[in-house]
Amino acid sequence: MIKRTIYISIILLSMMVIIKADMNPNQIYKQALNYTVELKCSKSNSDTVYATAVLIDLKGYYVTNAHVVTQSINGNNYDFEIFEIRYYYEKEYQRVTLEKYDTKTDLAILKGLPQKKSFKVNLEYQTADRVYAIGNLNETGIAITSGIISNKEVIIKSKNTIFKVIQTDLTISYGNSGGALVNSKGQLIGIISFRNKDNKGNVIYGLAYCIPINDVMIYLE
Incomplete structure (x- = not known):
């Protein structure tokens, strides 16, 4: 009876630890503000694009999407200048430099000043896990959706390119590209990338695709 009681107590304690390890949305959002930034890409005589970038290395490296830092004109990609x-x-933006980008992975690396922020990543996740999108939603500043x-x-196949991505039911919009995909423990597990379109070219709402953080780390190297 004593052994059984101890066994049940251990199970209950383990469940309590797991529950305690999860963060509420407000905590997740506040933590993500330490490494998620608004991004502005511009070029003379061209439109300005607003998106999101995520601090991925304390040396000042940020990751975003390749489709954010380039502009497609008549099927050709051109880099933004600023x-x-x-x-x-x-209140003011700070300049960063474009280190590299890859349209096949839809990843780009920016370099800014070294930072003393804190963030954690997690390479493991499962279908049905609770997740949050942190990004510059509709260009209104860093927001959160779940x-x-x-x-x-x-x-996903798109324009002769094959993407292996995480599929979510998150609500994302213009400006979310390059944002953070975070789990219920506040850990970074991916980068927001794109929404898909139907056969008529209409955006499919309620589905958002994200690049796994492991692929980001490989590209960063």
Whole structure:
């Protein structure tokens, strides 16, 4: 009886630890503000694009999407000339440089000043996990939306390119590109990338695709 009681107590304690390890949305959002920034890309005689970037290395490296830092004109990609980021507490943008990008992975790396922020990543996630999108939603500043992983790994073909991505039911919009995909423990597990379109070219709402953080780390190297 004593052994059984101890065994049940251990199970209950383990469940309490797991529950305690999860963060509420407000905590997740506040923590993500330390490494998620607004991004502005511009070029003379061209439109200005607003998106999101995520601090991925304390040396000042940020990750975003390749489709954000380039502009497609008549099927050709052209780099923007000026790249600027802004943390939530800043009024002015600060210049960063474009280190590299890859349209096949839809990843780009920016370099800014070294930082003393804190962030954690997690390479493991499962279908049905609770997740959050942190990004510059509709160019209104860093915002948060929530959902679940509807499929932890799907293959999407687009313009002769194959993407292996995380499928979620998150609500994202213009400006979310390059933002953070975070789990219920506040850990970074991916980068927001794109929404898909139907056969008529209309955006499919309620589905958002994200690049796994492991692929980001490989590209960063």
